[in-house]
Amino acid sequence: MEEREIMRKRLLKLTSMVLAGTMLVSMATGCGSSNTTTETAATTETTDEVTASSTEETSTDGEAPVYGDNLVWDGNVPVNNGEDVSLLVYAPSGTIGDYYVEWANNYMQLRPNVKIDIQLQTEDVAQKVILETQNGTAPDMFSTHNGWNTAIVNTCGMPWTQDRFNIDGLLKDYVGLEQFKYNDNIYYIPYGIMTSGIFYDKDQWAEAGLTEEDIPKTWDQLIAVAQKLTKVDDNGKMTVAGFGFNGNISFLLETLNYEKGLPMFDKEGTPIIDDPIVAENIQFIQKLYDEYKVNDRNFDTAANTFATGESAMIYNWGWLTYSLKSTAPDKNIGYFQTPSFVEGEVCPAYGRNGGDSSLAVSATLKDEAKIEPADRKSVV
Numbered sequence: 001m002e003e004r005e006i007m008r009k010r011l012l013k014l015t016s017m018v019l020a021g022t023m024l025v026s027m028a029t030g031c032g033s034s035n036t037t038t039e040t041a042a043t044t045e046t047t048d049e050v051t052a053s054s055t056e057e058t059s060t061d062g063e064a065p066v067y068g069d070n071l072v073w074d075g076n077v078p079v080n081n082g083e084d085v086s087l088l089v090y091a092p093s094g095t096i097g098d099y100y101v102e103w104a105n106n107y108m109q110l111r112p113n114v115k116i117d118i119q120l121q122t123e124d125v126a127q128k129v130i131l132e133t134q135n136g137t138a139p140d141m142f143s144t145h146n147g148w149n150t151a152i153v154n155t156c157g158m159p160w161t162q163d164r165f166n167i168d169g170l171l172k173d174y175v176g177l178e179q180f181k182y183n184d185n186i187y188y189i190p191y192g193i194m195t196s197g198i199f200y201d202k203d204q205w206a207e208a209g210l211t212e213e214d215i216p217k218t219w220d221q222l223i224a225v226a227q228k229l230t231k232v233d234d235n236g237k238m239t240v241a242g243f244g245f246n247g248n249i250s251f252l253l254e255t256l257n258y259e260k261g262l263p264m265f266d267k268e269g270t271p272i273i274d275d276p277i278v279a280e281n282i283q284f285i286q287k288l289y290d291e292y293k294v295n296d297r298n299f300d301t302a303a304n305t306f307a308t309g310e311s312a313m314i315y316n317w318g319w320l321t322y323s324l325k326s327t328a329p330d331k332n333i334g335y336f337q338t339p340s341f342v343e344g345e346v347c348p349a350y351g352r353n354g355g356d357s358s359l360a361v362s363a364t365l366k367d368e369a370k371i372e373p374a375d376r377k378s379v380v
Contacts, residue, residue, distance in 0.1 A: 064110050071169030075110045086115045089359070090129060091143040093120040095326045100143065129156045133364055144188050144360040146180075152187050158361040159185035176353065188360040194318040196248075196255060196351040198222070198339075202332040204229060204240070204312040215336050218343045219284075222313075226294035229312035242294040244311030247301030249285060251351070252315050256281035258349035259340055307331070 064075025079085060091100040097120040104116040119139070121128060126148045132138040133156040144152055151157075159182075160167065167186055171177055176193050180186060205214075208228045216222035226242030233239050245252050254264060262277045272278070289295055295311075303320055305311035307327040315338070324331060338350045 068169075068173055070172040071166050079111050079114055082113050084113050084115070085111075086117070087141060088117045088119065088139040089141045089143070090119055090121050090125050090139045092125050093122050095323050096143065097121075098326075099322075126151055126156075129362070133362065136364055138362045138364045140365060141359050141361055144358060146190065149182070149187075152360055153182045156360075156363050157187045158363045158365055159183075159187055160361070161185050188358045191358045192318070193353045195353045196251060196315060196317050196338060198313060198336050199306060199316055199320060200229075200313040200334045200336070201306070201309065202334045204309070205334065208312075216339050219339050219341055221343075222339050223288070223292050223294065226313060227292065230294050238293070238296045238299075240309070241296055241299055241305060241311040242313060243288065244295055244299060244302040244305050244314040245285075245288075245316075246295065246297070246299050246305070247303065248315055248317075251317070252285060253278070253281055255315075255338055255351040256284065258351060259338075259347040261348045264352070303327075 066075065067073045089100070089104070091097045097118070101118050101120075104118050108114055108116060125143055126145075129138050129142050130151055138156060142156075144157070153159075160170075162168075162184075165186070170186060170189070174189060177186070177189065180188070180190065210225060210228060214225055216225050222243065228242065229240065230238065230242035231240035257264070257272075257277055260277050260281070262272060262275060264271065266272055289297055299305050299310060302311060302314035302316050303323065304327075306314045306316070306320075307324060321333075321335075324333065340347050340350075
């Protein structure tokens with residue numbers, strides 16, 4: 001619950017920053033204020049539309065929170081001088097979409113003049129926004145992901161340039177944000193920096209006679225644990241994988257390479273694929289299937305098999321924690337750092353980090369948008 005509250009506050013602040021960088025005039029009928037928060041849903045072939053109405057109440061003591069050191073978000077400063085603002089936002093359906101709806105309600109409680117229409121998409125958000133950008137019907141904002149960077153920069157995202165936004169303040173307040181600059185511009189702020197690790201089912205762990213003392217620190221130790229967790233039926237067919245990683249093989253290979261000091265690219269930016277370390281680690285992954293027999297190539301993805309109990313331990317990214325809240329809410333989950341090849345060894349890296357989903361402003365936003373001055377030190 002503490003992690004969820006931290007994430008909720010971070011997303012609220014991030015969205016406030018987006019709004020401050022690009023303050024929209026009303027593009028639809030303004031929302032009336034009320035004393036309760038409501039949601040209405042309408043389903044089409046590709047969209048689950050959720051519109052959340054705002055409230056006048058901001059907090060029990062009449063004061064809204066204030067966040068930030070170099071770029072301050074003050075919930076007590078009115079948006080757009082109190083004039084109505086309407087925003088259309090696309091987000092993917094599922095756990096992330098539900099979170100965006102929660103965020104919208106929380107934000108509108110602080111901002112009674114802001115109406116945020118969250119439309120949850122059952123189709124690929126990136127592809128839809130790209131197509132709608134081309135015909136001028138894209139939403140005002142959309143949920144994005146680091147895997148869409150090329151499309152965002154070249155097609156559908158509006159850059160947060162220094163003349164529109166206090167980029168210097170952002171870079172000081174957000175660790176790791178520098179890596180998300182493209183042509184000296186920011187296009188979105190990830191609401192979390194994710195990396196990979198090992199998830200395990202504590203109940204299956206205990207059933208195999210394992211304790212916390214058995215948490216592996218090396219890959220050899222992980223293999224031994226995974227073999228204890230693996231189950232097969234009377235015909236020798238695997239029913240539970242001791243260590244699932246299907247769907248994440250390329251990421252696992254990257255992690256193994258990093259641990260041995262091999263980066264993804266050389267100094268010229270060319271991917272490193274023809275290297276003995278790469279071949280060695282590919283063979284290691286193959287052995288996990290064929291020699292150690294702790295995974296099955298025919299199994300579904302690691303995330304899905306972990307949710308169903310078909311994998312007792314998996315390699316995955318940190319976002320899975322929130323996905324499991326809906327796919328396996330009762331699962332007793334444990335997590336530990338990816339092992340190294342030598343116990344006690346401090347590896348050059350244990351994987352790469354990646355910015356998770358956040359909001360981007362549509363490139364089709366026209367001149368009716370009000371742009372905040374660049375020297376503004378706080379956002380609303």
